[in-house]
Amino acid sequence: MTLKSASTDILMQLAEVVGQLTNEAYAQPLPVLSGNTIGKHVRHILEFYALLMSGAQTGILNYDRRQRDLRLEVDTDEALRRIGSLDRATHKLNLEQPLDLETDLSAGGGQTIVLPSSVARELLYNIEHAIHHMALIQVAVTSDFPAVELPPHFGVAYSTVAHQTQ
Template sequence: MSLKSASTDILMQLANVIGQLTDQDYARPLPVLSGNTIGKHVRHILEFYELLVDSAQTAQRGIALLNYDRRQRDLRLEVDTDEALRRIGTLDRAIHHLDLNHPLHLEADLSAAGVPGAETIQIPSTFARELLYNIEHAIHHMALIQVAVRSDFTTLVLPAHFGVAYSTVQHQSH
């Protein structure tokens, strides 16, 4: 499986679950998620993907810059399942147009004191490495969503291996 097809697989699993939820259930604070919602986890996943895709536009002027701390935190993604599904489709199409070999600089702010830019670092990466990170990041949050679904939405049907890392699936199949 290629990185792009693995990303499609993960995004389609997520879309499958979102498509089974009402907006009310999607945005409902859940004790098992410490009062957070499935929608907040989905927003978080999609905004990381969007930052990666958007950074490709800066790549046309040289090396792309990617900073996951600069999320927009679009609250529509937390409460509107149709918007989340629309954005998943847009992201999936955009990912298939990425040049995964193109280099980029990953920027992060390591300041614990909350002074933006005080301890900003840049490290070299590629779109392939960051797409892999986004897949693994999504799986991690999907594992939390899986816990919420099994606890509060027992009639929902989860895709096989939803929220389970590929390495874990391989290990469990032996």
């Protein structure tokens, strides 16, 4: 499996689950998510992907500077459209392209550091980041929406899947 095909796999798993939820279920605050919603987790995943796409254009990537498009939290159709467009954009990326990753590690802000990275490294990060949030979505779906069918290995890291099959 390549990075791009792994990314497609993860995004299509996410789309499969989002596509089974009503807007009401998608945007419902859930105790198991500490009052957060499945939609907020999906938005977060998609915004990180979108930042990677724009960072690939500029050469500078900063995950802290998100726009937080609230439509992605409440509208499953918009989330599904965005998943599709991000998947298509991912396949156009030059994985060897270098990036400057900007981040602020201070609680008060204002102490930005810049680290060398690459599109490939950040796509891998986005895959792992998505899996982490999908694990939380999996807990919420299992708890509150048992009629939703989860894809095999939804929210499980590839290394864990490999270990479990040994």
